[in-house]
Amino acid sequence: MSANPELFPTIGSVVDKTENLRVEAQTVEVTLDEERPVQEIESLCMRCYKQGVTRLLLTSIPYFREVIVMSFRCEHCGFQNNEVQSAGTIRPEGVVYTVRVLGREDLDRQLVKSNTCTVEIPEFELTIPPGRGQLTTIEGLIRDIISDLGADQPLRRVENPAAYEKIEGILKRCRDIVGDHDDENVDENENENETGEVKAPKRAAEIDTPMQPFTLRLDDPAGNSFVEFVGSMADPKWNLRTYHRTREQNIFLGLIAPDDSEQEANADGQTTEKKEGEAETTDEPLNENEEVFTFPGTCSSCGHRCNTNIKKINIPYFKDVLIMATNCDKCGYRDNEVKSGGAISPQGKRITLKVEDKDDLSRDILKSESCGMSIPEIELVLQAGTLGGRFTTVEGILDQIYEELSEKLFASGDARRDKDAFEEFLKKLKAVKNVEHPFTLILDDPLANSYLQNPYAPDPDPNMTIEMYDRTWEQNEELGLNDMKVEGYEADAQQDASKSDAPQADAAQAKEGEAKAS
Numbered sequence: 001m002s003a004n005p006e007l008f009p010t011i012g013s014v015v016d017k018t019e020n021l022r023v024e025a026q027t028v029e030v031t032l033d034e035e036r037p038v039q040e041i042e043s044l045c046m047r048c049y050k051q052g053v054t055r056l057l058l059t060s061i062p063y064f065r066e067v068i069v070m071s072f073r074c075e076h077c078g079f080q081n082n083e084v085q086s087a088g089t090i091r092p093e094g095v096v097y098t099v100r101v102l103g104r105e106d107l108d109r110q111l112v113k114s115n116t117c118t119v120e121i122p123e124f125e126l127t128i129p130p131g132r133g134q135l136t137t138i139e140g141l142i143r144d145i146i147s148d149l150g151a152d153q154p155l156r157r158v159e160n161p162a163a164y165e166k167i168e169g170i171l172k173r174c175r176d177i178v179g180d181h182d183d184e185n186v187d188e189n190e191n192e193n194e195t196g197e198v199k200a201p202k203r204a205a206e207i208d209t210p211m212q213p214f215t216l217r218l219d220d221p222a223g224n225s226f227v228e229f230v231g232s233m234a235d236p237k238w239n240l241r242t243y244h245r246t247r248e249q250n251i252f253l254g255l256i257a258p259d260d261s262e263q264e265a266n267a268d269g270q271t272t273e274k275k276e277g278e279a280e281t282t283d284e285p286l287n288e289n290e291e292v293f294t295f296p297g298t299c300s301s302c303g304h305r306c307n308t309n310i311k312k313i314n315i316p317y318f319k320d321v322l323i324m325a326t327n328c329d330k331c332g333y334r335d336n337e338v339k340s341g342g343a344i345s346p347q348g349k350r351i352t353l354k355v356e357d358k359d360d361l362s363r364d365i366l367k368s369e370s371c372g373m374s375i376p377e378i379e380l381v382l383q384a385g386t387l388g389g390r391f392t393t394v395e396g397i398l399d400q401i402y403e404e405l406s407e408k409l410f411a412s413g414d415a416r417r418d419k420d421a422f423e424e425f426l427k428k429l430k431a432v433k434n435v436e437h438p439f440t441l442i443l444d445d446p447l448a449n450s451y452l453q454n455p456y457a458p459d460p461d462p463n464m465t466i467e468m469y470d471r472t473w474e475q476n477e478e479l480g481l482n483d484m485k486v487e488g489y490e491a492d493a494q495q496d497a498s499k500s501d502a503p504q505a506d507a508a509q510a511k512e513g514e515a516k517a518s
Contacts, residue, residue, distance in 0.1 A: 045074035052076070067112065069135055084112060084133035090253065091223025093242040099138070099227050100237040100406060102213045107139035107177070107204045110228040116253065117220040124170050124214065138216060138227075139178055139204045146174050177214075179207040215407065221249040233434070236426035239406065241399045297326070301333035312341055317458065318451045321366065323391060338389035340368060344481070345448035350467040353394075353441045353452055360463070361395035361435065368449035370479065373397075377439045378428040384446075394441065394452075398433045402426070446475045 038055050045052040052074035059067060073080040099109065112135055113119060119128040119141070126145070134141070149167050156164040204211075218225045229238040250256045292311045299306045306328040314320050320341035327334050353360065367373060367390045373382040380401075387404065390397055406426060432439050443450050448468070454461045476482045 043072065045072075045077060045079055047079040048074060048077040050074065050076045052079070067135065081132075082134075083115075084135040085115070090255070093223060094219070094221035094245050094249065095223045095225065096220075096241045096243065097218040097225065097227040098239040098241070098403065098406075099216045100213065101138060101216055102237065104204050104207060104211050106237065107137065107142070109138050109230070110226075111136055111138055111141060111218075112224075112226040113141070113218065114220055114222060114224040116222045117218055117225040120217040120219065122215055122217070123212075124173055126170055141216075142174050142178050142204075143180075146171055146178070146180065173212065177211055178204040179209070221245050222253055234427045234430045236406070236423040236430070239399075239402060239430075241403075299326075299328040299331065299333055300335075302328060302331040304328060304330040306330070306333075315364075315366065315451055317454065318366070319449075321391065338366060338368065338391040340447070340449035342449075347448060347468045348444070348446040348471050348475070349448035349450065350445075350469060351443040351450065351452045352465045352467070353461075354438060354463045355394070355435060355441055356438045356463065358435050361393065361398075361433075363394050363455070364391075364451075364453040365394050365397055365443075366391050366449075366451040367397060367443065368445055368447065370447045371443055371445035371450040374442045374444070375432060375439055376442070377437075378425065378432055380429065395433070398429070402429055402433065405429075446471050446479060 038057050041054045041056065042051050043054040044050075052072055055071045055073075057069040057071075059069060068085045069082070070085065071080070071082040099106065101107065113133060115133045116130050117133075118130055120126070128145070134144075136144070150171055153164060153167065153171070156167065216227070218227060223242075227238065229235040233240070245253075247256070251258055292309050295308050295310065297306060297308050298304070306326060308324055308326045310322055310324050312320055312322055322339045322341045323336070324339065325334075325336045353363075355361070367387065369389045370384050372384045373386075374380060382401070387397070387400060390400065392400070431437065441452075443452060452464065454464060456462075471479075471481075473482070
């Protein structure tokens, strides 16, 4: 449902209308309130408790949605604030926007951050929790980070030197991006011109010095945030991924209410909460596929102890598989993997799917560790072991491939030397993700542990072919199957044991002979 263009005009039309009104105001003394694109409302200042003015602008952002831009200012105490709120409905799915900021020209990208959005810059180890909504640019967001984190730095230097040094490192990298310097080293007269007026800071895009690339990620479960792309949605530096919200996220957004069983009031007014992970006792027998096994282990990132949860599930018309998930509470490391729960297949399997529309992207896919994947139309070939074992959808695995390639190769030296060719490949990959043209997806698994959903099951799928083939000797050797013996191994084990006992018996006889001789 599109927004009313009269109620939510585009930003460009608002700018044109404001400029026309400014020109007309030079010849006409009074302008009707109905002609003003910005509405003004008196409201209470929460700092001095006197009346201030809130300005509201209803506008729509191209390729995004309608928003309300609010700006408050109090003439009594000078307090001012601005905020952006979505004027549309909450989207049915959450969104994650990822932008690779490789040059200063990328700092001019427009950005909408809602009050439910989390902003991350992994290279800086920086996470901005949900807060007030903003309509700004990436450069403006970086300047806000400098302003917010730098405000309490003098106090941190005294009270918590370790936190001061950590935050100062983040501030230094942010200042290098926008070209700012520490306030202690800046002359006050440098920001004033000959007439004494204060000059606006130089835009970061106009600075000639190189900039360290970084990644900006916006995660909004409400789907009301946005980052501008350049040209079209095929922009290789820009990526959009949608996901289904969890139950906790729906509770956070106020879409559903917590269960009454999670928080019950006692007769005396005290509140008891059900402990997380506490199992409910029922008389019904537990299905073996519903049981989750927990195994203690060690985090591969920080070395602390953490648990790995394993659950067995059955995929219809396929086999049992094991889903393993590891989550470290110390460093936040997460990993998930899928392994086959059945016997080794005597033959390999090759699955070929002709993707013709976006409905095919929702097919479930199980890609095992031994499976290779290819898309001939864009010359994409993934060797066995790439991405590990994954149980997701076709769209999900294409998103993972795009994120892995763009994150690792954009910052590499080879990607910079052959930047144009790599960006062209990412554009082709995005076209495949959007199914702008039909393409072929091929899964080749020598162990036949991979699976692609057939919506017509048990009938054959007209767009999918499954071919079973005999493995070569080289494939069996790589998988360690040539030396594997599953029958008649008891005799070999006894023979190996007798051989290992022979030297010990000879040594015992030699010692006995020496004792008799002495």
